[in-house]
Amino acid sequence: MLLLDNVTKKFGKFTALEDISLEFSNGVYGMLAPNGAGKTTLIKMLTTLIFPTSGEILWNGDEITKLDADYRDIIGYLPQDFGYYKNHSPRDFMLYIAALKGIDQATAKIKTDQLLETVGLSDVKNKKMRKFSGGMVQRVGIAQAMLNNPQILILDEPTAGLDPKERVRFRNLISTLSKDRIVILSTHIVSDIETIANHVIMFKNHKLLANDSPLNICETIADKVFETNNITAIKTPYLVLTERQDGGETLTRFASEVDCSSLASPANPSLEDVFLYIYRDETL
Amino acid sequence: MIFLLELKKILSMAALWSFVALCFAFNIWAIPSNLRNVDFDTTTPFPENIFDGYSASETADVYIAMFNLSDRVADRMAIKHEALQAAANERAAEGASFSPYLGELTQVMHLNLFHGVAGVLGRLLFQGMLLAALVALLAIGYERASNTEHSIYTTKKGRGLLRSKIAAGLVAGVGLYILLAAATLAVYFVMFDYGAVWGNNVSSGFNYVIDIIGARPFITWRSFTVASYLGASIGLGLLLVVCFSLMGASVAVFSKNGYMGFLALLLINALFLAAPLAIPMNTYSYFASFYSPIWLWWNSHLWFTDGGITTLWRHFELWGTGFSFLALAVTCLFAVKKFEKRDIQ
Ligand SMILES: Nc1ncnc2c1ncn2[C@@H]1O[C@H](COP(=O)(O)OP(=O)(O)OP(=O)(O)O)[C@@H](O)[C@H]1O
Ligand SMILES: [Mg+2]
Numbered sequence: 001m002l003l004l005d006n007v008t009k010k011f012g013k014f015t016a017l018e019d020i021s022l023e024f025s026n027g028v029y030g031m032l033a034p035n036g037a038g039k040t041t042l043i044k045m046l047t048t049l050i051f052p053t054s055g056e057i058l059w060n061g062d063e064i065t066k067l068d069a070d071y072r073d074i075i076g077y078l079p080q081d082f083g084y085y086k087n088h089s090p091r092d093f094m095l096y097i098a099a100l101k102g103i104d105q106a107t108a109k110i111k112t113d114q115l116l117e118t119v120g121l122s123d124v125k126n127k128k129m130r131k132f133s134g135g136m137v138q139r140v141g142i143a144q145a146m147l148n149n150p151q152i153l154i155l156d157e158p159t160a161g162l163d164p165k166e167r168v169r170f171r172n173l174i175s176t177l178s179k180d181r182i183v184i185l186s187t188h189i190v191s192d193i194e195t196i197a198n199h200v201i202m203f204k205n206h207k208l209l210a211n212d213s214p215l216n217i218c219e220t221i222a223d224k225v226f227e228t229n230n231i232t233a234i235k236t237p238y239l240v241l242t243e244r245q246d247g248g249e250t251l252t253r254f255a256s257e258v259d260c261s262s263l264a265s266p267a268n269p270s271l272e273d274v275f276l277y278i279y280r281d282e283t284l
Numbered sequence: 285m286i287f288l289l290e291l292k293k294i295l296s297m298a299a300l301w302s303f304v305a306l307c308f309a310f311n312i313w314a315i316p317s318n319l320r321n322v323d324f325d326t327t328t329p330f331p332e333n334i335f336d337g338y339s340a341s342e343t344a345d346v347y348i349a350m351f352n353l354s355d356r357v358a359d360r361m362a363i364k365h366e367a368l369q370a371a372a373n374e375r376a377a378e379g380a381s382f383s384p385y386l387g388e389l390t391q392v393m394h395l396n397l398f399h400g401v402a403g404v405l406g407r408l409l410f411q412g413m414l415l416a417a418l419v420a421l422l423a424i425g426y427e428r429a430s431n432t433e434h435s436i437y438t439t440k441k442g443r444g445l446l447r448s449k450i451a452a453g454l455v456a457g458v459g460l461y462i463l464l465a466a467a468t469l470a471v472y473f474v475m476f477d478y479g480a481v482w483g484n485n486v487s488s489g490f491n492y493v494i495d496i497i498g499a500r501p502f503i504t505w506r507s508f509t510v511a512s513y514l515g516a517s518i519g520l521g522l523l524l525v526v527c528f529s530l531m532g533a534s535v536a537v538f539s540k541n542g543y544m545g546f547l548a549l550l551l552i553n554a555l556f557l558a559a560p561l562a563i564p565m566n567t568y569s570y571f572a573s574f575y576s577p578i579w580l581w582w583n584s585h586l587w588f589t590d591g592g593i594t595t596l597w598r599h600f601e602l603w604g605t606g607f608s609f610l611a612l613a614v615t616c617l618f619a620v621k622k623f624e625k626r627d628i629q
Binding site: 046 | 436437440
């Protein structure tokens with residue numbers, strides 16, 4: 001079990017994350033928060049790239065920095081901006097990472113070929129990565145993260161920059177890889193979370209706001225979401241969530257603290273509604 | 285294993301090999317053409333024993349008077365020259381002065397080979413130092429340059445990789461220096477036949493040092509043949525190359541990128557080079573400032589000799605390189621420790 005105990009991270013005077021306490025056991029955790037909320041900061045602490053200003057991160061009761069190599073041995077990490085050696089082939093690059101992960105050469109070769117097969121890069125495994133598309137690079141990124149069959153798989157915005165088809169592929173891939181381990185991923189794409197995460201983590205004002213199942217999170221704004229084709233009729237304060245065209249009319253989905261069911265039809269809140277509702281004051 | 289992978293990464297940088305090739309071409313081009321095809325007189329001994337009756341204290345007195353040295357500094361200067369007197373007596377006894385070396389052209393040719401700034405060995409050493417520092421910068425900056433720090437330093441090996449990188453940089457730097465030196469000297473000794481000269485004493489009467497007080501005999505602390513002097517110079521040069529590799533590595537850990545690192549290295553060495561200008565002469569610090577690696581290179585044609593006015597103590601080259609190595613090794617270890625605790629952004 002991975003535990004964050006009152007973790008605060010400051011950059012100089014700026015507090016990026018304050019007093020975060022979290023518990024991770026097997027399952028997929030999706031961090032959903034706007035730009036600059038501190039997702040990458042949290043992930044970098046979990047991967048020992050940066051260190052908490054105060055508080056502790058424990059793996060099965062031991063500080064991860066004390067565990068040192070033993071801890072890094074059980075994590076797999078896809079960074080937000082995944083860099084690679086342009087002149088290397090995916091295979092060469094993975095074999096190098098495998099060496100750094102302390103995997104013996106024979107096993108590394110087998111694992112590399114398996115994983116490249118899983119991510120669908122077998123036919124280009126010996127091609128230089130220079131000419132790879134964003135999606136292909138991202139798939140190399142996840143393959144290298146999986147080399148050591150990590151107990152904790154950490155993916156920082158794994159679906160960013162992918163086209164819809166790639167994104168679906170990628171989600172399926174993550175679902176396949178998420179058995180019997182902790183998967184922590186960050187995203188601002190609500191549908192990513194809806195399809196693969198069984199826990200949602202949200203931050204607001206650099207503090208932990210929610211850590212719950214998607215369903216329970218949606219529950220928090222139950223009875224507050226409505227839809228109408230005549231928004232001007234609503235006289236009480238409301239927050240426009242989304243608008244869409246429906247048979248020549250504009251259908252407005254909005255949130256309101258007061259019950260508007262007499263003027264508009266109640267709707268089931270989605271994660272997207274929650275996201276828009278919670279981060280309403282923040283410029284996205 | 286990891287060390288070899290890092291070494292391979294360094295040695296697969298094409299720019300590095302181009303630089304080595306460029307240095308080699310320059311070294312060959314820079315060998316003075318007017319000395320080629322000259323018939324050197326390698327058989328006629330120098331006619332007299334210049335060390336017989338040589339007075340080191342006279343030289344000391346000239347220095348002391350000319351630079352108006354304070355008592356404390358003058359005392360040390362006198363003590364050094366007492367030791368030099370003993371060395372001169374040894375050279376007198378072994379008849380070093382009679383060695384023919386390269387006859388009338390000895391001094392010119394000696395400097396042509398050994399001079400710090402204008403000699404083959406000096407150029408090689410400078411290139412070796414530059415190469416070693418650059419290799420260290422490139423090796424350590426590699427992950428930042430390719431934006432792979434995040435995935436690389438979170439593996440099991442983790443930040444311990446820095447040690448492998450420093451070691452690989454050191455081996456590559458020293459290796460390239462040896463390669464460059466071997467290639468350059470091979471061509472040099474094909475151009476100039478030293479066959480009859482190797483066993484000659486470098487303290488031949490034909491050899492001399494010119495400094496601010498005029499010409500002085502070339503007196504080494506221990507007896508050196510041309511061959512052993514060349515060997516010792518290359519060997520000590522190797523340690524100086526190691527120093528620059530460590531300097532490059534330390535700077536690389538603390539600098540944002542290779543470019544900034546390179547500027548920092550230039551600045552550091554410019555400061556070392558300028559240090560004697562900023563320190564009053566009648567202090568030990570002034571003389572100690574010539575022990576920095578860059579000054580050791582500058583004065584490399586004085587290695588294993590008394591070192592003239594720039595040093596108050598014997599064996600400035602050995603102590604200087606030793607101190608530099610220790611200081612830089614400690615700095616480098618400190619940098620490694622620092623790197624282990626640092627946020628990687
Ligand atoms: N090294 C740093 N120094 C100063 N401030 C930093 C540093 N790293 C991050 N921050 C700040 O901390 C906050 C959180 O950044 P972080 O990268 O964790 O956000 P994020 O949720 O990952 O955002 P995004 O969705 O854009 O990736 C931001 O305001 C950022 O400017
Ligand atoms: Mg981020």
